[in-house]
Amino acid sequence: MKTIQIDGLDKSVTTLIQGSDYFKPSVYDKVCQVLDRYIAIGGNTIDTAHIYCGGESEVAIGMWLKERNNREDIVILTKGAHHDQNGPRVNPEAIRQDLFESLERLGTDYIDLYALHRDDPNxxxxxxxxALNEHIEAGRIKAIGGSNWTTERIQAANEYAAANNLVGFSFSSPNLSLAKANEPFWKGCVSTDSDDKKWHEETQLPLLSWSSQARGFFTGRFTPEDRSNEDLxxxxxxxxxxxxxxxAEQLANKKGVTAIQIALAYVLNQAFPTCALIGAQNEQELVSCLEGSKIELSRDEVEWLENRS
Incomplete structure (x- = not known):
């Protein structure tokens, strides 16, 4: 599987990152099946978060890491400082609390990729x-990033870090997909637009995209007349x-693949380093993602898919 490099890590990051927002100890057999299959095809990076399943996602991953005794082979991406019922929690105290709880649940003393799950522009x-650099210096975090941070805020954060001889953000995790969002899927979420893509191309900051395949929009199951999925x-x-x-369907027919594989290839063929968070839960979905990750698209094809030319 292809990989990218992220500043701060001595491990490469595979371009397909396995999602875990449904992982729980109560379905541990399924967790093991999903992760074992993912590792078997060459993947090495697992995405989770402090809030996923009330923390049970991290617990289940920790169980698997301990049982497989493979912590040093795996890149863990987890996220913290998500808002709660009282509002934003992007502050040093919340970051520290969530980070220490994540470390305990995962059964590890460090996080490879730590992202702030939301931003608070105030x-x-x-x-x-x-605050994040204190944890980097203590060895609890290898690399930091923003999930659903605007490029403007990341730029400001990195300018501050550079001016003060500190470590800045070395990755971003917004939504990037061939289907462009009309509005945020959830409040506070950020989707990558053309200006953001230009910024990433100029800075070469890696982008780890969630909902890379637009939550099934490119499967062929949906039509303009089918309005049963309100969120979609x-x-x-x-x-x-x-x-x-x-x-996407036209190009897929030309290349002998599927439209959803073309949608995945779109994310992985940008002019800057990218990874795609995937939610594959069975062998068929995983193989589809793997084959999609191998598709090469030219810059002209990427722009044609976007309706830009």
Whole structure:
């Protein structure tokens, strides 16, 4: 499997990252099946978060890491400082609390990739970078990033870090997909637009995309007349996206693959380093993702899929 490098890590990161938002100890057999299959095809990076399944996702992953005795072979991406019922929690105290709980659940003394799950623009970036650097210096975190942070805030954070001889963000994890979002899927989420793509191309900051395949929009199961999935209708139904689907199907036929594999290839063939978070739960879905990750697209093909030319 292809890999990218992220500053701060001595391990490479595979371009397909296994998601775990449904992992729980109560379905541990399934967790093992999913992760064992993923590792068998060459994957090495698992995405989780402090809030997934009330923390049970991290617990289940920790059980698997201990049982397989493979912690040093695996890249763990987890996220913290998500808002709660009282509002934003992007502050040093919440970061520390969530990080220590994640370490305990995962049964490890360090996190490879630690991302802030949301942003709070009211908190100065300096305060956040200072707090994260304390944990980097203590060895609890290898590399830091923002999940659902705007490029403007990441730029400001990295300028502060550079000016103060500190470690800045070395990756970002927003939504990037061939289907462009009409509005955020969840409050506070960030989707990559053309200006963001230009910024990533200029900075070469790696982008780890969630909902890379637009939550099934490119499977062929949906039509403009089928409005049964309210979230998909709200976020991805648009004339431009139906045209992108048609183009993906056309290019898929030409290459002898599927439209959803073309959608995945779109994410992985950008002019900057990218990875795709995937939710494969069975062998068929995993193989589809693996084959999609191998598809090479030219820059002209990427732009044609976007309706840009």
């Amino acid at each position: 908190v100065p970036v300096g305060e956040i970078i200072d 209708v709200r976020v991805f139904y648009s004339d431009a996206n139906w045209e992108r689907l048609a183009r």
